[in-house]
Amino acid sequence: MPSNIVRVETTPKLGEGMRDVRGDSVKRQLAADHNIKIESVRSIVGFLIDSEISAEQISSRVDDVFADPIIEESTTDSLHLENQDLFPEPADIVVTIGFKAGVTDNPGKAALDGFLTLFPDAGEGSRISTYITYVFHGVPNDVEVEWLSKQLHNGLIERALFSKSGEDYPRIEYVPVTPIDYSPPSTIDLEVSDDELMRLSEEGLLALNLEEMQTIQAHYRDPKIRQDRAEVGLPENAPTDVELECLAQTWSEHCKHKIFAAHINHIDKETGEESQIDSLFKTHIMKPTLEMKDEVDWLLSVFHDNSGVIAWDDEWSMCMKAETHNSPSALDPYGGAMTGIVGVNRDILGTGLGARPIANTDVFCFGPPDWEGDLPDNLFHPSRVLRGVHAGVRVGGNESGIPTVNGAIVFDDRYIGKPLVYCGTIGIMPRKLADGRESHEKNPQPGDRVYMVGGRVGYDGIHGATFSSLELTEESPSSAVQIGDPITQKKMVDMILEARDAGLITCITDNGAGGLSSSIGEMAEYTNGCKIDLGKVPLKQEGLSSWEILVSESQERMTVAVRESDVAAFEKLANLHEVEATWVADFTNTGQFHVVHGEKTVASLPIEFLHDGVPQLQLESEWIKPTLTPFTPPSNVQHSDLLLRMLSRPNIASKETWVRQYDHEVIAQTAVKPFVGVARDGPGDAGLLAPIHGSTKGLVVSNGISPRYSDIDAGAMAAAAVDEAVRNAVCTGVDLSKVAGLDNFCWPDPIESKKTPDGKFKLAQLVRANRELERICRAYFVPCISGKDSMKNDYGSGENKISIPPTLLFSLFGDHPDVRYTTTSDLKPGESLYLVGESKQELGASEISFMMKEAGEAEGIGGEVPQLPNPEKNLASYKALTKTIQSGLVRTAHDCSEGGVAVAIAEMCIGGRCGAAIDIDGPGEADIWGRLWGESLGRIIVGVKQENRLEFLSQMKGHSLTYMGEVTDGNTLSIWDGDDLIIESNVEDMVSAWKGSLDMTGGDQ
Amino acid sequence: MVDTPKVAVLFGFGINCDRETAAVFDLAGATSERVHVNHFVNGERDLSEFHILAVPGGFSFGDHLGSGRLLGNRMRFAMREQLTAFVSAGKPIIGICNGFQVLVKTGLLPGKEVPDFEQRASLTLNNSGRYEDRWVTLEFDPESPCIWTKGITRIECPVRHGEGRFVMPSTTDLDELQANHQIATRYVDPSTEPGQGITDETLPFPICPNGSIRNIAGICDPTGLVFGLMPHPEAAYATFLHPHHTRSDVNEEILGEGMQIFRNAVEYAQANL
Incomplete structure (x- = not known):
């Protein structure tokens, strides 16, 4: 094991066209998010290289891998901050951020790859960890160093060291990791009280309910099961922790969608309906x-x-x-x-x-x-x-x-x-x-080998599936959080697609929720059985117990089945792409999900019980129509002002x-x-x-x-x-x-x-949404x-x-x-404008209602919410419209959603950087508010060039279509209601309202 | 003389524009093949099988130690002889976006007549600090020896990068590059007349999307055979990929203005190799 740790640091050169963009970005972001003005922020990237290569050797090649000599200064075995030429002024605050032990360090992985290109004999187990140091000068007095450090890192996955003016600069090191000894599978006694069963579920983060725990309990009372278990050397009348964890993953809400599969007794208090639903x-x-x-x-x-x-x-x-x-x-x-x-x-x-x-x-x-x-x-x-x-x-x-x-x-x-x-x-x-x-059909056979391809298995990502089936609390586990590694995955994607085209794959699935227990478990349904050897699974760190290996959701892994005759070709491809592919299991037809760890059987579950054993939930649903204060818009409102305010609403901006x-x-x-x-x-x-x-x-x-x-x-x-x-x-x-x-x-x-x-009401909402x-x-x-x-x-x-x-x-x-033959939403010169569909008085829960309620201009957001009483009619006009687009008659179309017609036409003017004059009068009973701001469904604004008008009108005949107005030469949007001008707005004003509110960059440079 | 030049399009390790880069060479009359970098490194394949080499865009090795650096190293250390032979055989090389970064970090760009694999320039973080995808307008030095840009005055295509700001250690380096007409292409203000847009003064964001000195978007080596640029001409291979294609009547012509760069190289190979 390497034990010689060498530190390398790089920092951007300054002067003559060079700058520290990373530091500048932090400075701008603090200004944008917190209105804190800091004089300067500089950045230092650090590497801790643990290998058999000496500092002298590394120092001589540092510009070949760690630093770019054109734009960066590098140093080996010292802190840049102690170099007075680079940092002549003492810093007000220094914050150094590194990853916590076990968290994916992508730059470190890449650095190691580059390092091994130069030093192939660096020693087995060489590793590189990275960190970043921010150096602050000219920090306002009221900025606390602890607060600043919190803005720059997430304590769940990263650690930060910091120093204040006059203190020694932080020097981050590897955290010693205590090796964990493998603990063999334990047996969980389920012959306990119901309370005790629930305690097991809750404390073990299993997220199983009492009925599910009892179903598992009953499984282990079955004499036939007990006999089978004795034969493979498992405890006869109780599950191993491997089995219980595997069932918890497979039966989790996340994997089994138990609520969507539930039996529901649905009562509608509005209509008096009572009905039974066997799975939404x-x-x-x-x-x-x-x-x-x-x-x-x-x-x-x-x-x-x-x-x-x-x-x-x-x-x-x-x-x-x-x-x-x-x-x-x-x-x-x-x-x-x-x-x-x-x-x-x-x-x-x-x-x-x-x-x-x-x-x-x-x-x-x-x-x-x-x-x-x-x-x-x-x-x-x-x-x-x-x-x-x-x-x-x-x-x-x-x-x-x-x-x-x-x-x-x-x-x-x-x-x-x-x-x-x-x-x-x-x-x-x-x-x-x-x-x-x-290629859309999987076809594995018993005897096919199962490979785990891509990343390795670690502590990260244990209990993701069961955790996502629980509510968020202050004690949520950090192991549920991971960082992805897109490059490892990209290499794997390249390799797998080549393997597919070469005909080497018989079955493939990803390792997501539930890890190997889910991926191999699901694929094993095709052949009715599998045998997994956890001892073969490559690990990120030694000491994981059997159940942890089985359920860990460590990222960037696929499970791939390959015929025995294709194994050599498959492994050759993996080798070419530098992708780790390990034979970890075989498909069988034994009817069992059989898991060994080396010689010892650690789990054996019937495939049928694993996948279909979970009992159906019985749920109650009750719909009571909510009573909400209606949205009553005030009179004496300038709709032009409302338009600019609406355009800057985060939901619209x-x-x-x-x-x-x-x-x-x-x-x-x-x-x-x-x-x-x-x-x-x-x-x-x-x-x-x-x-x-x-x-x-x-x-x-x-x-x-x-x-x-x-x-x-x-x-x-x-x-x-x-x-x-x-x-x-x-x-x-x-x-x-x-x-x-x-x-x-x-x-x-x-x-x-x-x-x-209020669970019954929330379930009734789900029933209504599904219907x-x-x-x-x-x-x-x-x-x-x-x-x-x-x-x-x-x-x-x-x-x-x-x-x-x-x-x-x-x-x-x-x-x-x-x-x-398509359209975009920007208006083009000389177009006539039409509204497909009809504006109704539907302002309930609209963006304008929320805006005016938040500003205290209206009491509530209640009222008629947009409905689709006659979707067949909408479909007919949609079909006619798509035909006109496919024939090249229409080059401009935009749907009306949040903010209704007023916002939609404003967005079209912004895209076209032009004006338009439209009249919102038309069929139906809606008032000005409904026509301007209502969010009735089924509406699209369409622009048609003069020469295409007649043909367009003839093709749209019989569908709901209203002439609205014209694109104009100027840069003003004017919206009329008959003879009354109700909105007049300059396109540049609309652009700045629409583009300003979510910018959040703190400026371009 | 070769009728249908063979193009090696590198892939692997996070290169991700390999498919479209291969496709545009095919559309330009060549036969392309996506070849994994390691095939050249381990000797199963040799660059001499090909007439043109393309290093496409992407995020090789995640760009973690600076864009293009680790792939540049693999090429510099493991493909040195093959690359030297390729260049001395007078065969064209293009690097697009991450591929440009790779060529700069291997030292092939701005380069010497005979490659010495010394890095002389770099591409660093955009002044905005952000990765962005946006369309830019490019103009080309009509006197450049670059065989890839012959006869092209102006095109529009997207940039998609976070590290595209071209820098060299000193102003004299840039002056020399410019005097040699190696600054093959630059960002220009679209409101200028075509042919009149090139200027040394750095244009404001977003016309010059990264703050590149003298608005440099791409450079070639002294021979004009090796060319690299940050923008993506292959992403403008079709008329319907232009953001304004719906602002006029339907254009029946499918191939777009980005194609000319690839056609130039194919024609060069047909005439000279």
């Missing part, structure tokens, strides 16, 4: 999709795989998956979000025989970034959550080479308790492999600063980008891709989310989400005959208990091919409990005949 999932999601599957030939694989697959054309199929990573993102926004995005990428890689991720979507729900109220203990300020989550998703997506093509950021106070981080990925795969197998930091164009396929228009800063509605280079055939990606409607009716919330996603896709000219959806539910705990006295989801999806013919639910989005308990608004994200992907 089977009733409202699976059944409609399977019925639609019978009608079309393009639904290749639904529900059972890691993502749903559709046939895109004869050669290629597409798949999509979206997931949430809420709890980890609350604890460590950066690491939690990064593992969210790279995790969902692996779901795509694990679909069929392996699909290639080609696009990401990110939808976040946060507390208001300018929140000034109290924050519960252990929660970060929303602005910090935003920065961290954004950075995690940015690094995860960009470094993986996957463009982020569509998304949203939604703000509401209640997301302070639990941010929602939805990450979605689309994948592509050839319909058939060279050997003739269809431009997210450009954030979204521009995502690579949205890698792969050279993004035909409609997140930014459109003259200055390339107008809002894009849906993403449009041309994934095959040289071809114009397209794929549309869009999202719909409208959580605040749940305040009035979660059913309307669900309908609005589906309609918004479809409407956005319609704006690109999607082919509505081939569109598939994904439902991602994030709910507060809907099970009535002491902690959740509307089914109704609209059937009407629009959008099968839900994959989905996910996260059901414990609460913080704390009692009076201080914060529950998120019930939230459904509806994501959609669909076919597009030719990406050249």
